[in-house]
Amino acid sequence: MLTCHGSCDSINLDGTTKLSTQERGTYGHAQKMWASMTYAFGKLNGLGNMPWHESDVDATLVSNPSISVEVSSFMCSLRRHKVQAGEVAYSARAIMLEILLKLYHHNRLPENWTVQPYQPGERKSIGGSGTAQSLDHWGGGRVRRLLHAAYTVAFLCMLRFDxxxxxxxxxxCVVDNQVVLYLPFRKTHQNGGLFNLYSNCEP
Structure with a gap:
C-alpha cells in the first residue's frame, strides 16, 4: 500500500505533512489501486484471496498481503480523513431517483430509443467531419434499454454493480404478465424477511 499511501494520503512516506499545493489522489482512486493490488497478489502471484496471516507451521506470513487488517484499517482511516478534508463521500454520489428519471427521458428520445440497423464505420462528431467520437452517440436503442434496466434493478434492489x-x-421469468427477478446470490434485507420485485410487462 506504499503507492496508495504516497499518492492519496496527506502525509508523506517519511512522516512529513504534504504541502497544500501537492496533488493528492481521491479515495476512489485509492480503492482502485487497492483492488488492483489485491488482484495482482491473488491472481498474478498465485497468493489467493485469503487474508494475510501468520502460518501455523512456521513464523512466516502467508496469503494475500493486500487483504489484511492493517490495510483495511488504513483504508478506513483514509476515507475518514478525506471526508474531513471536504472530499465528497462515495455514498453521497450514489445514483438517485432524479438521476434515473433524467436518464430515462434522455434515453427515450427518438434518436436514442429507436433500434437502428448496424452501420459499421467511425462515428463523427455532431455538426462536423472530424474524427472525434460524439458522447451523444455512445450506444443504440438496445444498449440503452439494457443499461437502463441494469441501473433500475441496482437502484431498486440496492445492488452493487458487480x-x-x-x-x-x-x-x-414472466409470471402473470410480470417480470420476476431471482437474485443468483444471497442479499439479506436489513430488517429481515424477503423482498420481492415485480415489474409489469404491459406497455
Whole structure:
C-alpha cells in the first residue's frame, strides 16, 4: 500500500505533512489501486484471496498481503480523513431517483430509443467531419434499454454493480404478465424477511 499511501494520503512516506499545493489522489482512486493490488497478489502471484496471516507451521506470513487488517484499517482511516478534508463521500454520489428519471427521458428520445440497423464505420462528431467520437452517440436503442434496466434493478434492489453483472437471463421469468427477478446470490434485507420485485410487462 506504499503507492496508495504516497499518492492519496496527506502525509508523506517519511512522516512529513504534504504541502497544500501537492496533488493528492481521491479515495476512489485509492480503492482502485487497492483492488488492483489485491488482484495482482491473488491472481498474478498465485497468493489467493485469503487474508494475510501468520502460518501455523512456521513464523512466516502467508496469503494475500493486500487483504489484511492493517490495510483495511488504513483504508478506513483514509476515507475518514478525506471526508474531513471536504472530499465528497462515495455514498453521497450514489445514483438517485432524479438521476434515473433524467436518464430515462434522455434515453427515450427518438434518436436514442429507436433500434437502428448496424452501420459499421467511425462515428463523427455532431455538426462536423472530424474524427472525434460524439458522447451523444455512445450506444443504440438496445444498449440503452439494457443499461437502463441494469441501473433500475441496482437502484431498486440496492445492488452493487458487480452484483448486477452476475444476473443472467435464466434468473428472470414472466409470471402473470410480470417480470420476476431471482437474485443468483444471497442479499439479506436489513430488517429481515424477503423482498420481492415485480415489474409489469404491459406497455
Amino acid at each position: 452484483e448486477v453483472l452476475k444476473i443472467q437471463v435464466h434468473d428472470l
